[in-house]
Amino acid sequence: MVEFSVPSSSMSSTLHTPSEVFHWLASIFIGITMCIIVFQVTGVISLLCFNDYGRLGKKERLEWKNRGFSTFHAIVVAFASLYLLLLSDQFKDGSHGKSIINSTSTLSDRVLGISLGYFLSDLGMILWNFPALGGWEYVLHHGLSMFSIFLSLMSGEGQIYILMVLFTESTTPFVNLRWYLDVAGLKSSKLYMFNGIMLFTGWLVARIFLFIIFFFHMYLHFDEVKQIFDLGFYSLLLVPPVLALMNLFWFWKIAKGLAKTVSKARHSS
Template sequence: MDLFSQLILVISVTSFLSFQWLFHRVSPWVSTRVSPGFLRLADKQKVEWNSRTVSTLHALVVGLFCLYILLFDDAINEDPVWGDPTLVKINVGVTTGYLISDLLLIFYYWKAIGDKFFVVHHLAALYAYYYVLGHGMLPYFANFRLLAEFSTPCVNQRWFFEVLGYSKSSKPNIANGMAMAIVFFLVRIAVMPLYYSRMWSVYGTEAFYRVPPEGRAAWIISSICLDVMNVMWMHKIARGCYKVMRSARRHKVGTQENGKAE
């Protein structure tokens, strides 16, 4: 194992241990001081709260790094299949540590946060990232996938509002719901044509055939699996957003008819 591969291994292990520490120690300590409502939650809800807090932190760190790479890393933009994967490997190393940490927590606290779709999502991502970390292939596409993390904070905030007892028709909930639907659509659905057009542009090239068959399978299969789940989640988010806005509109009309201000 070369020196850089050892560094990536250290980054992944450090990431795993850091997210475990954030889940078990930092999130409970900070949450009790930031939100008094945290202490009133049931044990299962506290587990999910801590899990979502860590998830939000990971999303912000990795998402911003991903955006920086997409904007300024000329090597992977010019050669999306075999461009210099140094920065991408670092980012993917952090995400790999997080995914393994989250999988461990999901299995350990299955009754609280167990979800088969998240297990499939994490395993599909880890399967694809193995080829990035182990062989340095497909850095552009691996990094592009991390754009999806920008939707995570709004998704988690929706759950925080719900568990704290905020009305679905409250202004903070409606604002977050709209932001969640818009951001989720932009970073997970609207980018699909760009992602697959870039994939098609390299299909059949020499660089493409240098990727071993199992690597191509991991790339294509994991991409399809992740996007099928993204479409399913987008459908649920859109329906939920529509119901909340419709309920808020009814409430507003009812208030006006009664002649009372909210």
């Protein structure tokens, strides 16, 4: 059987069969296809169910549908990551007779592949319509995410850390709902304030506290982390701190926005 390998100087020397490569590519294709389908379905449902959607401009409709598939992806990967990290035995010490840093499974590979397909789709939308759908920070975030997922998928190393970061996508539905309510002119509604509170709380837990756990886990397992191939090891040292700083910056903006919303609600009452 033909096998594929990559240079050990840049990645693990693990051999990959054509079947494995095919399933990775299939997962990425499924992720892209999922985004296209949800993008189109979001537009149809929104046109039928939301009067405000028909009054939006072309760019706002595009972003509306884009946020539809980003919400769908966030829900899928958040539940999948939670299952793999806490409910399955994949990353329990010694459960498979090897380091949890090197632990992989068919399901975790599929999740990473689908997520890579999503980030490719979303980044394509951002770049094609820049700056309508975001700015440099979104491009940086997506670029770093894609790079890290690709390395982990190809090497089979560090998937536990990729899944921890993917779980932070659980805050995305609240971010998108805030945008929807804003566009619909409902910034003064109770739902907007409640969503702001949920976003603040969720961000604090999933993107601040979770990163503290992330770094503490790396510290406890650093002897194993050092065994990761060179590019993966240095990426693991550099990429998460960058993402953590971006999360802190966004958290500061979320906190300011929530304080402003609560202040307005108090004055109006």
